[in-house]
Amino acid sequence: MPRRPQKTDEPKEDDFIVLFTALSMILLAFFIMLNSMATIDSARSRTVISSLVGTFGSMPGFEKQRTIIELDHERPGGQTQGEIERTLRQILNGELEELDIYTQDGRVVVSVGSALIFERGGTELSPKSFRTLDTLAGIIKSIGIPVRVEGHADPAPAKPPKSNWYYSTARAAAVHRYLVSGHQIPAGSVELAGYADFRADRHGNKVARVEIIFLPEARP
Known part of the structure; x- marks a missing residue:
């Protein structure tokens, strides 16, 4: 009388395929998550840029902002420095305690303390700065x-080999x-300068x- 085959604990080939597929899917999901984390800032930046005007236009107190932007289309670059300063104060109203906005020598200036946007004593932007910089x-x-x-910089000497410059x-x-990489603002529209501790506020x-200084337009 023939014997029945005995059961073994060895996994079947189908079980191995299922397990391999499941592990592959988990790894794929993990890499997708890593990629999403790596691109979240640029995606968030694009969203902020595309929705900024519409969002502010629909909120109470921002009707003038919409008018000023319309003036920009009617006479490109035609805002006066007074209009620019009023626009900044309207939009940044909730952050004015942390920002200093004023007009000096015919130019609108937004001054932000380094402690508000940089990690302590460093040169890397702090995550808490993103909201303000996105708005600007x-x-x-x-x-x-x-x-x-x-x-x-402040007058305190920097530790060598670094300097206030x-x-x-x-x-x-x-x-x-x-501004340039995260928000696709043309590099030619954003100048850059460092003055160490030689200029007071x-x-x-x-x-x-x-x-951040809004430069006067060049009028013919």
């Missing part, structure tokens, strides 16, 4: 005139890179800060 980038693109990003320029470059204090 949208305004720069909407108004459509060139700006200059200036870096300034290094910190002021590197911080300005980080903001410049965020409008109150006469030499503090570490980054200033």
Whole structure:
């Protein structure tokens, strides 16, 4: 009488295929997640830029912003410095305690303390700076005139081999890179400068800060 084949604990070929497929899918999902994390900033930036004007136009208190942007289309680059300053104050109203917005020598200046946008003592942008810089980038693109990003250091000597020149320029470059690479603002529209601790702010204090200056348009 023939014997029945005994059961074994060895996995069948079909079981191996199922297990291999499942592991492959898990790895694929993991790499997709990593890729998404790597591109989240640029995607978020594009979303902010595309929706900024519409969002502000639909919120109470931003009706003038829409009018100023319409003026830009009617007379390109035609905003006066007073209009630009009013636009910035309307949009950045909730952040004015952290920002200093004023007009000096016919140019609108947005001054941001380094401690507000950089990691402590460093040159890398802090995540808490993204919201403010995203908003400023949208305004720069909407108004459509060139700006200059200036870096300034305080008088405290930097630890060698770094210098105050290094910190002021590197911080300005980080903001410049965020505007140009993260928000696709033309590089030719964003100047860059570092002044170490040689220039005081409008109150006469030499503090570490980054200033974004809206340059006057060149009139014929």
